[in-house]
Amino acid sequence: MSTFTxxxxxxxxxxxxxxxxxxxxxxxLAEILNTKASSVTDMVKKLAEKDFVNYxxxxxxxxxxxxxxxxxxxxxxxxxxxxxxxxxLDFKWDEVHEIAEELEHINSDELVLRLxxxxxxxxxxxxxxxxxxxxxxVLHHKNRVLSDLKINEEAIIVGVxxxxxxxxxxxxxxxxxxxxxxxxxxxxxxxxSLVVEVKGIENTVSHxxxxxxxxxxx
Amino acid sequence: MSTFTxxxxxxxxxxxxxxxxxxxxxxxLAEILNTKASSVTDMVKKLAEKDFVNYxxxxxxxxxxxxxxxxxxxxxxxxxxxxxxxxxLDFKWDEVHEIAEELEHINSDELVLRLxxxxxxxxxxxxxxxxxxxxxxVLHHKNRVLSDLKINEEAIIVGVxxxxxxxxxxxxxxxxxxxxxxxxxxxxxxxxSLVVEVKGIENTVSHxxxxxxxxxxx
DNA sequence: TTAATTTTTTAGACTTATCTAAATTTTTTA
DNA sequence: TAAAAAATTTAGATAAGTCTAAAAAATTAA
Ligand SMILES: [Mn+2]
Ligand SMILES: [Mn+2]
Ligand SMILES: [Mn+2]
Ligand SMILES: [Mn+2]
Numbered sequence: 499m500s501t502f503t504x505x506x507x508x509x510x511x512x513x514x515x516x517x518x519x520x521x522x523x524x525x526x527l528a529e530i531l532n533t534k535a536s537s538v539t540d541m542v543k544k545l546a547e548k549d550f551v552n553y554x555x556x557x558x559x560x561x562x563x564x565x566x567x568x569x570x571x572x573x574x575x576x577x578x579x580x581x582x583x584x585x586x587l588d589f590k591w592d593e594v595h596e597i598a599e600e601l602e603h604i605n606s607d608e609l610v611l612r613l614x615x616x617x618x619x620x621x622x623x624x625x626x627x628x629x630x631x632x633x634x635x636v637l638h639h640k641n642r643v644l645s646d647l648k649i650n651e652e653a654i655i656v657g658v659x660x661x662x663x664x665x666x667x668x669x670x671x672x673x674x675x676x677x678x679x680x681x682x683x684x685x686x687x688x689x690x691s692l693v694v695e696v697k698g699i700e701n702t703v704s705h706x707x708x709x710x711x712x713x714x715x716x
Numbered sequence: 717m718s719t720f721t722x723x724x725x726x727x728x729x730x731x732x733x734x735x736x737x738x739x740x741x742x743x744x745l746a747e748i749l750n751t752k753a754s755s756v757t758d759m760v761k762k763l764a765e766k767d768f769v770n771y772x773x774x775x776x777x778x779x780x781x782x783x784x785x786x787x788x789x790x791x792x793x794x795x796x797x798x799x800x801x802x803x804x805l806d807f808k809w810d811e812v813h814e815i816a817e818e819l820e821h822i823n824s825d826e827l828v829l830r831l832x833x834x835x836x837x838x839x840x841x842x843x844x845x846x847x848x849x850x851x852x853x854v855l856h857h858k859n860r861v862l863s864d865l866k867i868n869e870e871a872i873i874v875g876v877x878x879x880x881x882x883x884x885x886x887x888x889x890x891x892x893x894x895x896x897x898x899x900x901x902x903x904x905x906x907x908x909s910l911v912v913e914v915k916g917i918e919n920t921v922s923h924x925x926x927x928x929x930x931x932x933x934x
Numbered sequence: 935t936t937a938a939t940t941t942t943t944t945a946g947a948c949t950t951a952t953c954t955a956a957a958t959t960t961t962t963t964a
Numbered sequence: 965t966a967a968a969a970a971a972t973t974t975a976g977a978t979a980a981g982t983c984t985a986a987a988a989a990a991t992t993a994a
Contacts, residue, residue, distance in 0.1 A: 523942090524941075524942055524943085525940095525941065536943070538942095539943055539944085540944095556942060
């Protein structure tokens with residue numbers, strides 16, 4: 499069994515671990531968990547004690563198989579609940595993250611399985627993030643972002659890298675929702691902004707926005 | 717704001733307070749909260765500090781308006797989630813209590829309102845218990861139990877006083893689900909058991925069962 | 935390659951919720 | 965109404981998770 503706090507630490511380690519480095523630093527964890535480095539050191543020692551992480555002093559931590567299972571399971575619950583909130587309770591995609599942060603810690607395997615069935619076995623959450631299956635398998639294929647596209651390339655928006663409500667609201671206002679087909683009309687060297695065509699209308703998009711939108715061709 | 721633990725204490729005080737006494741004792745709380753009397757004493761002092769309860773040493777506690785609001789709000793959430801689990805996720809009525817014990821602590825007013833709407837504003841939970849409305853109003857009218865009926869009286873089962881899964885499973889096996897019309901055919905002085913007619917079939921029911929089934933005439 | 939800076943850990947303290955054992959108060963019994 | 969029993973509170977500890985301040989280690993810069 500794992501607590502609310504432990505699940506949040508494991509999830510954070512998972513997310514940082516997938517940003518490239520194989521050892522996640524104390525400081526980076528402290529930052530995304532809104533806590534202090536000294537608290538993180540204490541906590542990761544306890545997680546190592548329970549065999550959820552490997553901990554090397556002054557180097558960092560990474561997940562054991564046991565820790566990975568909990569982290570992915572928690573993310574699976576988070577994303578399934580987000581689908582429920584948006585598709586069944588009519589929440590907007592920028593309103594669900596905080597609530598899902600609580601719901602993800604409800605522990606009942608049966609509940610998750612039935613929720614998943616009720617929702618029709620969704621593959622992605624409202625932000626385009628893949629939902630791990632019951633065995634912990636996760637699809638990973640969102641490698642390109644809008645700013646990677648060349649002039650005249652066409653693509654479809656499939657996800658967001660940044661999840662801040664303000665960003666999601668911006669996308670909604672500018673018709674840049676998931677599933678939208680876009681074409682790059684122009685790119686500017688100066689500030690890396692680009693002009694995209696959305697439903698026949700041209701729009702200027704900043705680099706800040708373009709690098710946070712996942713796209714696929716066709 | 718109130719924590720998981722505080723909400724459980726307030727809910728317990730509410731339930732015990734509605735069993736007659738105006739002051740709820742330390743020991744009775746310790747029993748239903750599966751904790752020790754000394755822990756309860758510590759906790760109720762903190763609750764009094766926050767103005768959730770009135771506390772009189774050696775006498776007991778009762779809820780303030782603030783405490784009552786939290787208690788009823790928590791019960792409201794619990795029962796709405798139970799409806800969701802049974803009606804939407806196809807859980808059986810004896811499987812939902814433990815999960816609802818966790819879900820009831822998710823704090824988002826918006827979530828509760830939308831869940832209630834999604835469920836079609838149910839008035840009762842799967843065990844026949846009334847769901848408090850958004851203003852904290854609760855319907856209370858389950859005064860009679862099966863054992864109160866006289867011979868030849870007819871009634872409909874509308875709720876259970878005991879919520880143990882084993883009792884609920886017993887009722888299911890014996891066709892004594894909510895909404896069932898029954899008629900008392902005989903009553904035995906000796907052990908207070910009674911014979912009831914259910915869908916044309918006669919069944920013997922123990923006093924233990926009969927006193928835990930809420931009924932209404934007509 | 936020493937000095938300065940940054941990162942990480944340790945030490946000691948605090949809060950919440952719990953426990954056991956002992957003390958105190960209330961209730962019951964004789 | 966005094967003694968016995970039961971209920972309740974207090975005292976002192978513990979575990980989880982957090983903090984600040986200080987020490988130690990690692991990294992970067994001169
Ligand atoms: Mn989210
Ligand atoms: Mn999401
Ligand atoms: Mn219940
Ligand atoms: Mn119920």
